[in-house]
Amino acid sequence: MDLEDFELIYKENRVKIKDKTKIESKLKTIVGLNNFSTKKIDILAYSKDSTLIGFNWEIECKIAGLADFITWPETIEQICEILKLANQEKIPVIPYGEGSGVVGGAIPIYGGIIIDMKKFNKVITINDKNLTVTAEAGINGMNLERYLNTNGYTSGHIPQSLYTSSLGGWIAHRAAGQFSTKYGKIEDIVLGMEVVLPQGEIINFKTIARASTGPQLDKLFIGGEGTLGIVTKATLKIWPYPEKRALISYAFPTIENSFNTVREILREQIYPAVVRIYDKSETARHFPDIDNAKDKVMVIFICEGNSRLVDFEESITREKCDKNTGIECGEHPVEHWLETRFRVTETSSMPPYKIIFDTIEVASLWDNAADVYHHVLESMNQIKGVLMTTAHVSHFYPNGVGIYFSFGGVPPKGNSDFKFYQECWDTTIKAVLEAGGSIAHHHGIGLNRSHWMDNEWGNAMNTLRQIKKVLDPNNILNPGKIYIETWKRSEI
Numbered sequence: 400m401d402l403e404d405f406e407l408i409y410k411e412n413r414v415k416i417k418d419k420t421k422i423e424s425k426l427k428t429i430v431g432l433n434n435f436s437t438k439k440i441d442i443l444a445y446s447k448d449s450t451l452i453g454f455n456w457e458i459e460c461k462i463a464g465l466a467d468f469i470t471w472p473e474t475i476e477q478i479c480e481i482l483k484l485a486n487q488e489k490i491p492v493i494p495y496g497e498g499s500g501v502v503g504g505a506i507p508i509y510g511g512i513i514i515d516m517k518k519f520n521k522v523i524t525i526n527d528k529n530l531t532v533t534a535e536a537g538i539n540g541m542n543l544e545r546y547l548n549t550n551g552y553t554s555g556h557i558p559q560s561l562y563t564s565s566l567g568g569w570i571a572h573r574a575a576g577q578f579s580t581k582y583g584k585i586e587d588i589v590l591g592m593e594v595v596l597p598q599g600e601i602i603n604f605k606t607i608a609r610a611s612t613g614p615q616l617d618k619l620f621i622g623g624e625g626t627l628g629i630v631t632k633a634t635l636k637i638w639p640y641p642e643k644r645a646l647i648s649y650a651f652p653t654i655e656n657s658f659n660t661v662r663e664i665l666r667e668q669i670y671p672a673v674v675r676i677y678d679k680s681e682t683a684r685h686f687p688d689i690d691n692a693k694d695k696v697m698v699i700f701i702c703e704g705n706s707r708l709v710d711f712e713e714s715i716t717r718e719k720c721d722k723n724t725g726i727e728c729g730e731h732p733v734e735h736w737l738e739t740r741f742r743v744t745e746t747s748s749m750p751p752y753k754i755i756f757d758t759i760e761v762a763s764l765w766d767n768a769a770d771v772y773h774h775v776l777e778s779m780n781q782i783k784g785v786l787m788t789t790a791h792v793s794h795f796y797p798n799g800v801g802i803y804f805s806f807g808g809v810p811p812k813g814n815s816d817f818k819f820y821q822e823c824w825d826t827t828i829k830a831v832l833e834a835g836g837s838i839a840h841h842h843g844i845g846l847n848r849s850h851w852m853d854n855e856w857g858n859a860m861n862t863l864r865q866i867k868k869v870l871d872p873n874n875i876l877n878p879g880k881i882y883i884e885t886w887k888r889s890e891i
């Protein structure tokens with residue numbers, strides 16, 4: 400089958416490259432023959448990320464986006480040269496980590512050059528006194544964490560996609576790991592970075608615990624989604640590997656009881672590393688054998704670190720659970736979660752049945768967290784074809800939460816799967832904004848949320864667009880993401 404036989408989903412705006420042979424020859428000279436490809440199989444491999452509807456498209460012979468050239472640079476100078484060439488020729492460049500993003504961030508919707516960062520895969524140094532690790536940005540998450548564990552440390556950043564995501568991808572999307580309630584999101588963990596700007600200039604943000612040296616420009620590139628620069632190296636906080644873990648679980652009558660419990664725990668400055676609240680539907684799905692949790696909201700906790708601190712954190716956690724009518728469910732639910740936490744077979748089992756399934760994570764302060772939860776569920780249940788919407792809450796702060804919705808459904812007759820998918824997304828985002836929440840917690844903006852950025856940011860979005868223009872006047876770095884103008888679909 401030829402690439403031309405596939406239906407291309409994002410075909411508008413594709414950049415026409417005039418002299419492909421000339422560009423090909425220049426790219427080969429920059430990265431070397433072994434680090435370059437235009438083979439159909441490679442172009443196909445980089446046509447998508449892990450956006451879940453992509454699995455439905457795949458079995459229907461549809462392709463999200465098509466790049467023209469794939470490169471695997473090995474040095475920062477090669478990245479600079481590719482970017483300079485791309486600016487001269489006005490060709491899009493798309494940084495690519497491991498393709499585990501779920502919002503279309505790495506999809507080459509305008510075509511162009513993929514820069515796959517996988518050859519930037521080394522740990523450079525661990526500094527025990529400063530408690531830092533410096534690594535190249537293409538390093539695989541599990542390889543980095545294994546290296547740290549072998550040397551007696553952890554970064555505390557353990558996303559569900561640990562085995563399939565990269566350090567650069569985490570930084571690009573402001574990722575959150577499962578242990579974020581203690582260790583923070585990636586923006587709390589990154590201390591220093593090296594970045595190549597869109598026109599090929601290298602800048603360095605030096606590693607420092609805290610400083611007062613003007614605006615925090617480095618923050619622009621954390622969450623930049625490969626549109627403002629390519630991260631090539633970063634220094635992260637690390638911690639001694641925890642001495643002890645306490646596994647705790649309780650079931651609560653309502654989502655409100657569970658929210659109050661966790662809020663009261665964090666108010667005391669007690670930070671269990673893992674806290675996960677499963678609403679009643681998800682409790683029934685994930686913990687069907689736990690009698691005490693029947694028709695209830697399951698909450699699991701892991702406290703970890705110094706053993707005396709863990710004992711203390713455990714006692715306060717239990718005290719707050721008891722006070723808020725929690726029923727003890729023992730260690731087993733937490734052990735079950737630990738065993739299954741990287742398993743995602745559910746998602747890939749849906750497309751053969753033509754079911755559209757996806758997840759949308761959002762954020763809110765405590766005072767409207769329950770409103771966001773209920774309003775999204777009510778809004779989603781009004782969409783024709785939606786079969787289920789459920790939620791768990793897995794990232795907590797003294798001031799608010801990250802809520803993670805999952806939905807599944809079958810498009811009604813006459814409605815395309817993409818239209819149905821977009822309706823589900825837009826309905827969720829609209830409900831979140833109406834209830835006072837924020838449109839993304841850790842998966843980023845990518846393609847799925849770009850058209851909501853003006854609603855989220857207000858006129859600050861104009862400033863962000865101006866910054867993008869200054870750094871990337873030719874709009875070559877990952878075009879079509881984040882900055883697009885408000886789109887008609889938002890009038891849902």
Ligand SMILES: Cc1cc2nc3c(=O)[nH]c(=O)nc-3n(C[C@H](O)[C@H](O)[C@H](O)COP(=O)(O)OP(=O)(O)OC[C@H]3O[C@@H](n4cnc5c(N)ncnc54)[C@H](O)[C@@H]3O)c2cc1C
Nearest residue numbers: 496497498499500504559560565567568571574575625630
């Ligand atoms: C099963 C599953 C579970 C997941 N669990 C989590 C989770 O627990 N927490 C979480 O936060 N996310 C999770 N994700 C989402 C995904 O893993 C993250 O968004 C991750 O940060 C993407 O990393 P990546 O290396 O795969 O990036 P890619 O998908 O390759 O790229 C993502 C974006 O980053 C840009 N980019 C990549 N590398 C660089 C670089 N070096 N410099 C600049 N830009 C770059 C790309 O252009 C793109 O815009 C999950 C995804 C899946 C499929």
